[in-house]
Amino acid sequence: MGELVARPPIHTASYDRLQPDRLSTILLFHEDDPVNYRYKVVVVDRMLLPSTPLQYGTAAFLIPAGREAEYIFASEIGLKSIAESASTARLIAISFGRHHRFGSQIIVQEELSFVVQVLSRQGTFLPKPHQELLAEVEIPFMAVDGIGNRHIVAEGESQISGKYLVEQVDVDGMQVRRLYFANNPFVIQSEAVLRDQGRVDKSCSAFDYHKTMAAGILALVDSDVLTHGLLVGLGGGCFVNLIGHLLNDLELSVVELDPAILKIAEEHFDLDLESNRLDIRVGDGLEIMPLTHDAVSGCPTTFAKESMAFVAIDVDSKDQSAGMSCPPESFVEIEYLSRLAELIHPHGVLVMNISARDPEKLDHVCRRVQQVFRNVALAAPHDGEGNGKKKDINMVLFGKHAVMEVSTSKLCPLVEPHTTYESGPDLKRALANLVAWNETKSIDTGSSNKIGRTKTTRQKKKRGKRK
Numbered sequence: 001m002g003e004l005v006a007r008p009p010i011h012t013a014s015y016d017r018l019q020p021d022r023l024s025t026i027l028l029f030h031e032d033d034p035v036n037y038r039y040k041v042v043v044v045d046r047m048l049l050p051s052t053p054l055q056y057g058t059a060a061f062l063i064p065a066g067r068e069a070e071y072i073f074a075s076e077i078g079l080k081s082i083a084e085s086a087s088t089a090r091l092i093a094i095s096f097g098r099h100h101r102f103g104s105q106i107i108v109q110e111e112l113s114f115v116v117q118v119l120s121r122q123g124t125f126l127p128k129p130h131q132e133l134l135a136e137v138e139i140p141f142m143a144v145d146g147i148g149n150r151h152i153v154a155e156g157e158s159q160i161s162g163k164y165l166v167e168q169v170d171v172d173g174m175q176v177r178r179l180y181f182a183n184n185p186f187v188i189q190s191e192a193v194l195r196d197q198g199r200v201d202k203s204c205s206a207f208d209y210h211k212t213m214a215a216g217i218l219a220l221v222d223s224d225v226l227t228h229g230l231l232v233g234l235g236g237g238c239f240v241n242l243i244g245h246l247l248n249d250l251e252l253s254v255v256e257l258d259p260a261i262l263k264i265a266e267e268h269f270d271l272d273l274e275s276n277r278l279d280i281r282v283g284d285g286l287e288i289m290p291l292t293h294d295a296v297s298g299c300p301t302t303f304a305k306e307s308m309a310f311v312a313i314d315v316d317s318k319d320q321s322a323g324m325s326c327p328p329e330s331f332v333e334i335e336y337l338s339r340l341a342e343l344i345h346p347h348g349v350l351v352m353n354i355s356a357r358d359p360e361k362l363d364h365v366c367r368r369v370q371q372v373f374r375n376v377a378l379a380a381p382h383d384g385e386g387n388g389k390k391k392d393i394n395m396v397l398f399g400k401h402a403v404m405e406v407s408t409s410k411l412c413p414l415v416e417p418h419t420t421y422e423s424g425p426d427l428k429r430a431l432a433n434l435v436a437w438n439e440t441k442s443i444d445t446g447s448s449n450k451i452g453r454t455k456t457t458r459q460k461k462k463r464g465k466r467k
Contacts, residue, residue, distance in 0.1 A: 004028040004038065004111070010118060018089060018125045020047035023076050028115065036099040039112065040068070043119055044079045044091045048127060055087035057123035057134040060094060060116045060141045062108065064148025066169030066178075068095035069186045086142055089126055092119055098165070102147055109141045116141075145170065153177065154268060158260035166268045168194070176206060179236045179264060183318070187325075190236025192269050200270035202241035208381035208430070209394040210239045213351050214246055215430040216379060216398050217310050218415045220349045220405075226309045227251065230343065232285035232331075233315040234261050237271030244277065253279040253308075255288060255301055285315060286330055290342040308343045312351040324365075326355035326394070332365050337372040341401070350399035357393055366397065366437050373399030377406050379434040398434075406434050 007027045014024075022045040027037040048054070061082055063073045072078035073093070083091035094112060102108055120139055123131055154166040163182035168175060177200070179190040191206035205211045217229070226247065231240065234256035244250065256262060259282050265271035273280060281300035290305045317328040330336065331352075340350060350373055356362045362378075370376045379396045398404065415427040 003031045004115065005031055005034070006115070007037075010115075012118060012121070015043070015119055015121050016125055018045050018048065018127075020045055023079075026115075028112075030100070033100075037097045038100045039097065040095045041115065041119075042079060042093045042095075044076070044083055044093065045125075046080060046083050046089055046091075048089055048130065050127070050129065053087060054089055054130050054134065056137055056140060057088065057126050057130065058090045058092065058116070058120035058139050059083075059086045059088035060092045060109075060112065060139060061086065062105065062141060062143040062147055063093060063095040064143070064145040064169070065096040065102070066148055066150035066167055067145075067171060069178075069180070069188050074186055089130065090120065092116055096147065096150070098150070098152065098167075105141075105143065105147050108147055112141075154264075156260070156264075158258055160258040161260065164189075164260075164264065166264065177268060179268070187316075189316070190238050190265075190269060192236065192238050192241075200238075200241065202245045202270065205238065205242045207238065209353055209396055210242055211427060211430040212379045212381045212396040213239065213312060213314075213353065214243050215415050215427040216351060216396060216434070217243070217312075217349065218246065218427065219431060220398055220400065221309050222347055225345050225347050228253070228308055229310045229312065230255070230288075230303065230308045231312045231314065232288065233313065234265055234271075234280065235314065236261075236269040237265035238269060239312070239314060240265075240271060240278065241269070244275075249277075251277050251279070253281065253303065255281050255283050255285045257282070257284055285313075286336060288343070289339050303343050305342050306345050306348075309345055309348045310351055311340050311344055311348075312353075314353045316355075323358035324354070324356040324361040326353050332368045334368060334371055337369060341372050344401075347402050348400070349404075350397075352397040352399075354395045354397055355393050356395070362395060369397060369399045370438070373401055375400045375402075375404040376437045377404055377434055378437050379431065381430065381433075397437075404436075406436050 005028070007029060010026060022043060024043040026041040028039040028041060030038045067073055072082070073095070079091060079093050082093070096102060116139055123134055126134065149170045151168045152165060153168050155164070157163045161181055165180045165182070166177065167180070168177050175194040177192050177194055178188050180187070181189055192200045193204045193206050195201045205214070217226070227249065228251045229243070231252060231254045234240065234254050240252060240254060244252065262273060262280060262282070266273050272278065283300040285301070287301040289302055291302050313327050313331055315327045315331060317325050344350060350369065352369070354362060354365055356365070366376050366378070377398045381394055381396065415431065
């Protein structure tokens with residue numbers, strides 16, 4: 001193996017001090033391939049107190065190939081939690097480039113040892129008590145699953161979405177298939193768990209927010225109304241597979257802008273495009289409107305008024321600088337939301353996946369929705385470990401004209417019949433964080449746990465102003 005070239009170049013002096021806010025990224029290229037990086041290195045420093053127990057001054061951590069986009073490995077919070085678990089002051093997290101082959105973990109460690117030594121600065125950045133204690137401690141290479149196992153299933157290019165990649169990885173003993181777009185390579189667009197035969201397990205949702213969307217629909221919409229739904233944004237078809245598995249009689253219409261996505265969903269995520277319960281229309285979700293006498297005959301984005309038990313919005317934004325990656329701002333305009341409201345049954349629900357790093361953006365969306373739908377509730381999906389901690393920034397919004405019950409004790413029995421199969425999602429847990437939202441940001445947790453635009457809500461607003 002030839003030399004590794006760092007970009008940007010490593011300025012060793014900048015690593016002589018411990019910086020608790022450090023999140024430095026270095027790409028390591030093989031000298032024969034200046035285009036595709038071989039390793040991505042992220043240096044994270046912890047905040048140390050005199051009493052902070054440490055086992056290592058520096059530790060290197062190998063992120064399993066194919067799992068670098070997972071929250072625990074991709075976020076500052078996640079990496080700092082790994083540093084704390086490793087009992088190290090400085091964590092050097094290393095992920096693997098997609099377009100390279102790697103030998104054993106021993107070979108990888110030998111290739112990276114010099115860079116790791118340079119970044120460790122022989123522990124000179126440590127406070128004196130720790131420096132003296134750890135002076136002779138070697139730098140360990142840590143891993144949770146070796147160097148991982150990544151298999152690229154397909155690569156292609158869409159005229160609308162650009163280059164894409166479908167890959168298969170091992171995650172905690174399971175085979176998982178994921179879709180990525182080149183313009184946002186560290187965001188998993190779609191994810192499905194595979195059975196032993198290599199087929200997608202349609203009863204097992206890999207995305208927690210999909211479980212929450214499905215659980216909310218089952219709990220918040222009366223079963224006699226739940227006959228026809230509309231999804232805006234197909235993705236890999238994973239939500240379609242899940243909701244179709246849970247509701248055998250549901251007819252689902254889907255509006256998807258990119259025709260290439262249909263092919264990806266069918267070929268790599270086992271979506272049955274020929275199902276008589278599925279009506280997929282290629283068109284712009286922003287052009288959805290109720291059917292009127294003036295509507296153009298045969299328009300793919302026109303639907304009958306009050307025909308939908310739910311309308312679900314799961315669309316990402318191409319503008320990564322907006323502070324909100326889902327949905328785009330245009331999908332929360334009042335005029336657009338009003339058109340959707342006309343499609344929804346009086347006892348139906350609007351469902352929206354929101355991914356906002358800025359809390360003000362989340363409140364902005366909630367305010368917009370509440371101007372059209374009387375009642376709004378939010379749910380923060382649980383992580384896969386069952387510990388109640390949010391592993392991503394996705395929130396699921398529910399909007400209804402009718403009074404909305406948000407008591408989990410009353411809602412959970414409604415999803416109980418759908419959680420009896422072995423591999424299915426824990427829909428009761430998916431509803432555990434469902435809470436009412438209003439402009440005062442106070443949560444109504446009274447005995448009724450119902451939300452509506454009532455006198456009580458207005459009185460709360462007035463009290464808030466007096467404060």
